[in-house]
Amino acid sequence: MTWQFNEWHTTHALPLGATKRAEVGARVRAGDIIASGTTYGSAVRVAAARRLGVAPDDLARVMRVPLGAEVEKGAIIARTGRRFARAVSAPIEGRVAHIRADGDLELATIVDRWTVRATLDGIVKSSDDSEIVIEGFAWGLQGVAAYGPDAFGDLTLAVETAGMELQPSRIDVRQQGRILVGGARSGAESIARAHACGAAAVVAGAVPASGLRVLFGDDTGAHSKPMRGDMPTVLCLLGFGNAPLPASLFAPLAELAGTRAAIHSASARLFVFAARDAIRPPAQSPSLALVSDWGALRPLEGSVTLGEEMAFPSEMSARVVVTADGPIPAANVRSLA
Amino acid sequence: MTVATTAGPRATVDVAHEATSIRIGPRTDGADLTVTYGEPLRLAVLVGRDPVNIAAAHAAALGANADIVASLGTAGTASLVDRATVLREARPQAALVIADKGDTSAIVELVEALRLGCASHPPSVFVHADEKARVRIAASASPMHFEALPSPATAGGREAIVARLRALRRGAGDVVLRDEAIESAARALAAASGRATLVVDVTGANTSLVCASGATVIAAHSHMGIGPGADRVVARAGLDRVRRWIPRPIDAPALLERVFNRARWPDAVATSPLTLALEMSLAREAIAHLVRDARRAGLDVDAIRGAEIVVATGDLARFPRPAQTALVAIDGLAGEGTQLITRELADALIVQGAIATRAASADVAGTTEAIALVLTVAPKRSTTVTVTDANGTVEERVGRGALFLVPTTGQAQIALSGQTERYTASGLSLGVIVDARGRPLELPQRDAERVPVIARWYSALAALPIDGGAA
Numbered sequence: 001m002t003w004q005f006n007e008w009h010t011t012h013a014l015p016l017g018a019t020k021r022a023e024v025g026a027r028v029r030a031g032d033i034i035a036s037g038t039t040y041g042s043a044v045r046v047a048a049a050r051r052l053g054v055a056p057d058d059l060a061r062v063m064r065v066p067l068g069a070e071v072e073k074g075a076i077i078a079r080t081g082r083r084f085a086r087a088v089s090a091p092i093e094g095r096v097a098h099i100r101a102d103g104d105l106e107l108a109t110i111v112d113r114w115t116v117r118a119t120l121d122g123i124v125k126s127s128d129d130s131e132i133v134i135e136g137f138a139w140g141l142q143g144v145a146a147y148g149p150d151a152f153g154d155l156t157l158a159v160e161t162a163g164m165e166l167q168p169s170r171i172d173v174r175q176q177g178r179i180l181v182g183g184a185r186s187g188a189e190s191i192a193r194a195h196a197c198g199a200a201a202v203v204a205g206a207v208p209a210s211g212l213r214v215l216f217g218d219d220t221g222a223h224s225k226p227m228r229g230d231m232p233t234v235l236c237l238l239g240f241g242n243a244p245l246p247a248s249l250f251a252p253l254a255e256l257a258g259t260r261a262a263i264h265s266a267s268a269r270l271f272v273f274a275a276r277d278a279i280r281p282p283a284q285s286p287s288l289a290l291v292s293d294w295g296a297l298r299p300l301e302g303s304v305t306l307g308e309e310m311a312f313p314s315e316m317s318a319r320v321v322v323t324a325d326g327p328i329p330a331a332n333v334r335s336l337a
Numbered sequence: 338m339t340v341a342t343t344a345g346p347r348a349t350v351d352v353a354h355e356a357t358s359i360r361i362g363p364r365t366d367g368a369d370l371t372v373t374y375g376e377p378l379r380l381a382v383l384v385g386r387d388p389v390n391i392a393a394a395h396a397a398a399l400g401a402n403a404d405i406v407a408s409l410g411t412a413g414t415a416s417l418v419d420r421a422t423v424l425r426e427a428r429p430q431a432a433l434v435i436a437d438k439g440d441t442s443a444i445v446e447l448v449e450a451l452r453l454g455c456a457s458h459p460p461s462v463f464v465h466a467d468e469k470a471r472v473r474i475a476a477s478a479s480p481m482h483f484e485a486l487p488s489p490a491t492a493g494g495r496e497a498i499v500a501r502l503r504a505l506r507r508g509a510g511d512v513v514l515r516d517e518a519i520e521s522a523a524r525a526l527a528a529a530s531g532r533a534t535l536v537v538d539v540t541g542a543n544t545s546l547v548c549a550s551g552a553t554v555i556a557a558h559s560h561m562g563i564g565p566g567a568d569r570v571v572a573r574a575g576l577d578r579v580r581r582w583i584p585r586p587i588d589a590p591a592l593l594e595r596v597f598n599r600a601r602w603p604d605a606v607a608t609s610p611l612t613l614a615l616e617m618s619l620a621r622e623a624i625a626h627l628v629r630d631a632r633r634a635g636l637d638v639d640a641i642r643g644a645e646i647v648v649a650t651g652d653l654a655r656f657p658r659p660a661q662t663a664l665v666a667i668d669g670l671a672g673e674g675t676q677l678i679t680r681e682l683a684d685a686l687i688v689q690g691a692i693a694t695r696a697a698s699a700d701v702a703g704t705t706e707a708i709a710l711v712l713t714v715a716p717k718r719s720t721t722v723t724v725t726d727a728n729g730t731v732e733e734r735v736g737r738g739a740l741f742l743v744p745t746t747g748q749a750q751i752a753l754s755g756q757t758e759r760y761t762a763s764g765l766s767l768g769v770i771v772d773a774r775g776r777p778l779e780l781p782q783r784d785a786e787r788v789p790v791i792a793r794w795y796s797a798l799a800a801l802p803i804d805g806g807a808a
Contacts (some may be wrong), residue, residue, distance in 0.1 A: 016418070016425045016454060040418040097418060098453045101445075101476040106453075108418050129457040130425065144601050209597040210590035221568035222600035239601060241594040292608045294595040294615075312608035315657035315802050329606035 001237070001288075001336040003252050003281040005139050008271065010119050010264045012132045012150075015228070016040065017095070017114075019068065024127050028118040030262040030273060031152040034132050038070075040097055041111035048088045049103020052080045056103030070095050070110070077105065114228065119150050119264040121273050138271040139256070139279065141237065141249070143203075145224045146268040147216045148233035151179060153200035155253065155261045155272060159183040162250035165242075166204060168193040175199045179261050179270075181253050184244040186234070188214045195232035201263050203235045203253075203270055205243035206297065212240075226265035235263050235270055238288060239297045246286040246299035246336065252279040285337035289321075289328050300333065350688045353515070355541040355564045355603035361688050372691045374542055375506035375514045377560060381407040381429035381460065383447040385437030392635030393489035394435050399627075399634050400495060401502035402516050402543065402558035403431065409450070411443035417450050424454030431505055433498065434474065435489060436466035441473055448477040456481065463501055465489060513691040516545055516558040519650065522690030523549035525699040526648060535644035536686075537624060537666055539653035541603060542566045544623040546631065548641045555640055557631040561623040563616045563652055568600040574622040582618035582668070584792040584801060585611070586784050610802050613656070617665050617801075620653055624669030642670055646677045648705055650687060654680035659708040659766045660742070660798040667711055671776050675712050675751070675760045678770075679705040709742070709767040710760060712751055715775050721754040724769050735773050740797045744768035770798065 014021070014035050021035035028034055049059045063078045065071055071090040079087040090107055098106040122136015156178040158170050166182030168190045176198030182190065186204035188211030194202050212220045215232060222240070237245065245253075256279060261272045287300040292312075300323055307320040307327055320327035348369040349362025360368055380403035382394045391410065398405050407427035409420055432451055436444040444466065451462070462483035464474055471485055484501065487494035503514055519538050527534040527549035538545040541564020548555040561570045571579055576589050576596075583592070595615055599605055607613040632638045647670065649662045656662050663678045681687070685704035693699030712722060716735055724731045727747030735753075745768040750761045774794075781787040795801040 013428070016422050040422070043416050043418045045417075098421075098449070100449055101473075101479065106417055130428075130455075131458070208590060209593040213593070219572055221572050222597040223568070240597040290598060290602050290605055292612070294598045294602075294605065294607075294612050295591060296594075297598065312606070313802060314607050314610050314613040316606050316608060316613065317657075318606045318608075329608060331604045331606050332602070332608070334602070 001142050002248065002285050003139060003141055003279065005137065005276045007135060007137050008120060008140050008269070009125070010134050010267065010269075012116050012118070012134070013226070013266070014116055014130055014132065015114055017097070018129050021127050021132060022124045024124050026124045027122075028124060028134060029121050030118050030260065030271065032118045033115045034118045034124065034134070035116040037114055038095060038110045039112035039114055040095070040108035043097060043106045043108040044092055044094075045100075046077070046088060046091065046105040046107050048078050048099075048105045051088055052078055052086050054080060054103070056101060059099060059103045065096060067096055067099055071107070077107075117150060117152065119152070119262040120271055137276075138273050139252075140272075141270040143235045143237045143268040143270065144239055145222060146233070146235045146263060146265040147212060147220065147225045148201070148227050148231045148265060149229065150226070150265050151201035151233040151263040153178045153261065155179050155181060155256050155259050157181050157254055157257045162205070162245040162247065166190045166202065171197055171199065173197045179203060179263065181257075183250075185242045187211050191215060191232050191234055201233035201235065203237060203263070205236075205238045205245045206241050207234055207236050209240045224265060224268045233263055233265065235268060239290075241296040243288075243297040244299060246288070246301065248282045248286050249336070252281055255279050285335050287333050287335050289323070289334075290332040292328075304333070306330065348688075348692050350691050352684045352687055352691075357604060359684060361684055370691050370695065371510070371512045372515055372518050372687055373510075373512045375402070375503070375512070376508055378403040378431060378502060378506045379406045379427065379429045380404060380502065381409070381424060381427060381432040381451070383409050383432060383434045383444065383451065384411075385435065385440045385444055386410065386412045387437045389490050389635070390435045390437060392633070393495065394433055395630070395634035396636055397433065397489045397495050397498040397502070399557040399559065399630060399636070400499040402506070402514075402545075402560065403502050404560060409447050411437070411440060411447065417446065417453065420447065420450035421454035424451055428458070429455065429460045431461045431463065431502060433489075434462060434464040434466070434483070436464070436470045436474065438467065441466070441470040444470065445473050445477045448474050452478060452481060461501070461505060463498060465494065513694050515540070515543060515687065516556070517694050518687050518690035519545050520547050520549075520554060520556050520690070521693035521699065522650075522686045522701065523547040523648075524554060525689065525693050525701045526646070526686075526705075527551070529701055530646060532645040533640065533643070534646040534648060535641055535670075536648045536650055537653060537670065538650040539563060539620045539623055539665075540651035543651075544627050546624070546627055546641055548637075548644050550640065550644075555631075555636050557627055557634070557636060559623070559627050559630065561626060563599075563619040563623065564605070565600055565603055566623070567596050567619050570619050570623050570626065571596050574626045579615075579618045579622050581780050581787060582621055582791060583611070583614050584788060584795050585614075586788055587611070613661075614801060616652070617656065617661055620665045621669040624665070625671070628670065642672050643674050644672075644676065646679065647672065648679050648681065648686065650681040654682075657802075658800060659706075660800040663709045663711070663767060663770060664794065664798050664800045667770070667772060668778065671778055672711065673713055673776065675710065677710055677762050678708045680708055681705055707762060707765050709765055709770045710749060710751060710762040711770045711772060712753065712760070713772045713776070714753065716773055722771050723752045723754070725750045733771065735771055737773055737775065739771065739773040740794050742768055742770050742798050767798070
């Protein structure tokens with residue numbers, strides 16, 4: 001959970017119906033389209049091998065268009081013979097989506113088009129019909145969970161201090177296309193407003209769990225939920241409820257304001273495309289504590305010492321970390337390293 | 338490996354917890370066995386219309402602790418593309434295909450969808466179909482490789498599927514999965530006691546119910562828990578079902594925050610009575626939901642609920658008070674008849690279960706402590722229960738809705754008026770619990786009515802410390 005300048009890998013899952021995708025070895029920038037395709041509507045089964053009188057395995061040999069090609073209504077898809085020709089033509093406009101084992105074709109209508117964009121500046125390491133992996137260097141910050149589609153934009157501070165809540169009143173259309181950095185908390189109203197104003201994403205220490213359910217559905221859990229389409233993007237850096245960002249996380253965010261950045265939802269990571277020496281995160285990592293009722297998290301900035309085992313009001317016994325505010329179970333304290 | 342015997346050397350076993358591992362045994366340089374949760378497995382189920390096959394597929398998934406990420410049937414009207422889209426989004430690591438007799442074309446349709454959706458990252462495909470259908474399925478699945486297996490509706494077939502799926506969860510390492518260890522432990526306990534034994538294992542990430550009786554073992558495992566699996570309990574059972582067990586008013590958003598933070602904080606310690614109550618509530622719902630899943634999968638839930646001995650393991654056994662373990666087990670299972678509730682001592686049973694997976698026998702003596710003898714009754718009119726122990730005889734009137742504890746010392750015997758049967762147990766740390774609340778447990782909807790009821794139940798067993806002191 002600390003800032004790291006590393007070589008990162010991002011995996012981009014592709015939906016069904018890819019038409020174009022970046023080749024292995026291609027150099028890409030965050031935000032570049034690395035794959036595009038079509039969303040299929042209803043499909044029509046077309047008898048092909050049977051109609052042509054060829055074995056299913058030989059169908060590919062007599063096809064006039066490749067699998068995945070877009071065809072117009074009436075276009076010849078496959079043909080045999082010269083003098084007594086047999087042909088299979090498209091009954092609808094669409095794409096040849098699938099060749100069945102029995103030699104029939106599935107011709108699907110096109111109802112929409114999709115694109116997938118890179119979230120790293122780097123090189124395509126692998127590319128197939130279902131996913132593309134990119135490898136590249138960037139400053140990265142691992143969050144706890146991210147929700148919504150991948151996002152790209154310049155990093156913009158929307159709060160003055162790490163402990164502030166991102167208020168809806170601070171968000172307007174001037175932040176269009178930017179990744180907004182909130183402080184300790186960003187509520188559902190702020191996230192919805194940021195999305196309505198065209199902001200690319202919101203990054204905050206914590207987001208209320210109920211707000212996430214309002215925005216992303218009742219099946220939303222504590223783990224990342226990558227999505228597609230016109231949805232807001234949120235990156236929870238530390239947890240849920242309220243979590244002031246430690247200075248070691250917030251200060252570099254402030255320094256990097258205005259820099260190009262991206263959020264990869266599936267891995268819950270923020271990438272910032274700045275030079276290796278753009279920031280100098282502190283060598284010592286701060287610790288984070290889960291408050292006693294688990295409703296929030298707080299950074300432990302002062303000195304702490306490891307204490308003996310003790311019993312808590314719940315009667316649970318655990319080894320403790322002694323802080324200025326009292327003892328906390330050692331298991332409820334975590335280093336951000 | 339060094340196998341434990343009553344007289345010989347003991348094995349050293351590493352038992353994985355949420356984020357850490359605890360070594361139990363004499364060695365310090367390494368472990369003979371490692372018990373882990375295994376990798377989560379994403380399973381797609383492609384099945385015909387036969388309810389027996391549908392239930393069998395779900396039972397196999399429960400047995401292997403696989404997460405069903407897509408369940409497609411031939412009864413639906415979805416198109417090939419719709420089905421392929423579902424499978425692509427689900428990204429299964431394994432697919433279980435069960436063909437009905439005489440419905441080959443429909444199952445082939447599902448396999449075509451599997452190839453369209455997942456061919457570039459093919460899952461492991463396991464197929465049960467007759468020979469003719471298998472040839473057609475093989476043609477449609479190509480180039481995906483598949484393995485033909487016996488019907489999951491038979492014990493042998495289910496075992497074979499569970500073994501294949503567990504192998505995928507195990508990965509490359511030579512490890513014992515926690516669910517395997519629990520099953521072996523349940524077998525060993527049932528063999529040792531000669532009575533139907535149910536092991537209820539609730540940990541941060543998993544919940545298991547394994548009922549062993551003679552040679553029969555009924556097993557259901559899920560990735561719901563009171564730690565990293567807590568948000569799954571809420572997602573599947575619903576937040577209100579978890580909230581209803583909290584013995585004080587708390588609004589749903591505040592509770593959800595706590596659940597989500599717990600889910601992302603492995604091994605977090607519940608320091609306040611509220612967080613402890615939350616863990617207990619999550620455990621109840623994880624158990625109750627798994628029982629419902631087991632019923633849907635056609636498993637013998639009556640056998641699970643009616644087991645004579647209930648053994649709590651994992652985090653369920655580690656609640657500070659034995660009464661907390663007992664109350665959660667009683668509420669979650671909604672058991673019937675008379676049951677002896679016991680709990681595991683510090684991973685001891687899991688260790689013996691792990692050893693039993695590699696050895697002919699296991700020494701389960703001394704791995705559990707007896708907590709309470711629970712008498713579940715549904716009296717139509719007030720009745721009397723007589724408890725006899727080393728201190729004498731106590732008679733208690735039992736009205737509908739009652740829940741109370743009779744502390745006992747030494748050997749305890751209970752008898753219900755009008756019945757000739759006598760139940761005995763010894764060394765109970767709590768005593769005899771009489772539960773006349775009825776089944777299913779009905780809780781009032783409104784907080785103002787429900788919270789006092791729940792608080793009364795906690796209080797009856799002295800199961801929750803109150804802020805600032807013990808109850």
